[in-house]
Amino acid sequence: MITRSTRLNQVAYDIRGKIYEQSQALVQQGHQVLSLHIGDPAPFHFPVPDHIVERMAAHLRDGQGYGDAIGLDEARAAIRAEYSARGIKGIRMEDVYTGNGVSELAMISLQALLNDGDEVLVPTPDYPLWSSAVHLYGGKCVYYRCDASSDWYPDVEDMERHITSRTKGIVLINPNNPTGAVYPAEVLQQIVKLAEKYNLIIFSDEIYDKILYDGAKHTSIAALNTKALCLTFSGLTKNYRIPGFRAGWMVISGNVSAARDYIGGINLLANLRVCSNLPAQYGIKAALEGYQHINDLIAPDGRLQQQRDLCYQKISQIPGLHCVKPMGAFYLFASIDLPKFNLNNDYEFVYTLLTEEKVLIVQGTGFNYYRDDHFRVVFLPEAAYLETALDRIASFLERKRVSKAISVK
Template identity: 50%
Template sequence: MRTFEKSDKLHGVCYDVRGPVLDEAKEMERRGETVLHLNIGNPAPFGFRAPQIVLDSMEAALADPMSQGYSDSKGLLEAREEILQYHMEKGLPGLSLDHIYIGNGVSEMISLSLQALLNNGDEILIPAPDYPLWTAAAKLAGGNPVHYICDESSGWYPDIEDMEKKITDKTKGIVVINPNNPTGALYPKEILEKIVNLAREHELMIFADEIYDRLVLDGKTHTSIASLAPDLFVVTFNGLSKSHRIAGFRSGWMVLSGDLSKAKGYIEGVNMLSSMRLCANVPAQHVIA
């Protein structure tokens, strides 16, 4: 009898926040135990509600006939204009509307960005502990995730020496999650500059996951690593899921900045993949705008 198995591409792919750990949590609940679900950073079950202005924007968008059709594959122009303005204020260099991509959450953008880059056997440096989608998406794209240490005794900051030791001729890029998920660490400018210098020395891309950049407390400020790297090619990820408490709306984006001349082929790949999925959720794009 012929059977159908999962693709070989999925061997070694594990998305822990909605995998075996969640299955075990559900089994515990069936046994009558109380489980607090903090696995995916979902604010809604804990009573956090979106601002009314966000809900009003979505309601108005649903009544607009143009929101019922596809948008440009990169996203609504007016939404990308707002994203451009936000990241200009954060100091990102060399920005243009053509290099901003809106997706169904940052998760989609992470997967798309790695699919466009990695060949089988390519390596990418990812923090440990990490947001597990980065590891899973790298594996699915055919790459090898290589984890660098972020140690609790050092305030959960990246171990730059460990990072450098793990760079090989197969390394394509470095993932920097700042503010960090899951540790909550906010990296100071001095740490970010060391990472930039490392990427510069070894000619690496930087993937900057900054979805929590507006949830910074105690009077501290967030520095976008791309603002420190005008001569490098940086992909920055952000969105509204956390800051505006609309995780279910799936509203995220990625921004390409710096020296884009180094990444013409990569950008072509990103454009291809962006076009293949047609566009992101259009009503949610109006919330950005």
């Protein structure tokens, strides 16, 4: 019998896990499944900016061969200018890397760092790429709390309580997936002080940094930091609605001089993969310097904002569900009063909802949340689709509701 590596024992991606596989089986049987489970804009008819695609198409032949391991010069220069304008100081061209999405760069950055048993502080809930990558490379995830009672902001005191001599870094996801929280500068400043105090690397996943609602302001934590090493990640996937191009980037800033050996490890791994998708890199300059269509989508009358409002309103109206209004990204992370519906945990809720109502969402424990009474909804679908799916959730819960009526004799 051929078995898989034991390094995969703690690696999971429930967004495409067993419940997703069951949804695909239902589709094969002829059922229509309403999918609110993954942050992919393409199936829901979001326009891809023409000038980005045209720029990439015009340079397809220029992308036939291998490119530089850390990226195309014009792409990296545009990224450098973008982040310098955000207030991140001292960025050099060699501090900017392109990759096949943030996923690849996140994995490279952790692989180059971790020895067996090293610890990384990861939020709970988290986006499971980060926890899985830590486990995959022999590290240990130590979870710090983010709770609805504080608008899903990181609990910095809890973060500090978990720091040991083996702690190597802190993962931030801001704006956050799955909660939609956007962290205020005051919280980020506290985290910077913590990183400086304990000589920790900050890994800041900012892939949703332009998807903001109700006047929310995004601050790159690297702009507040000079003494700690900071790795900032983003790309074309979400802001520009082009996940299939696999065009991401990473900017290294802060105390670069103290991290030469670590950065050398990143360069080694970048060279081993030879280069990232070269044709897609030609779209980066056009994206960052061109018209920002995302601003139309997040305006008060924009499609994303309207769908966010619809989703929040309908979820909030269902007795037994509670949520914080998301201020960024395109997810809503809600709690469910399980006993009210005679349900044991979030997995049972999500699985039964799929089998009975043909609506696919993701259980909160799929994001390593420490409680089993939450779920994530994606509000990318058009309003009519979204409304139908949310009405099915309401109908399902109404059927499951346990009566609190007491008969009087």
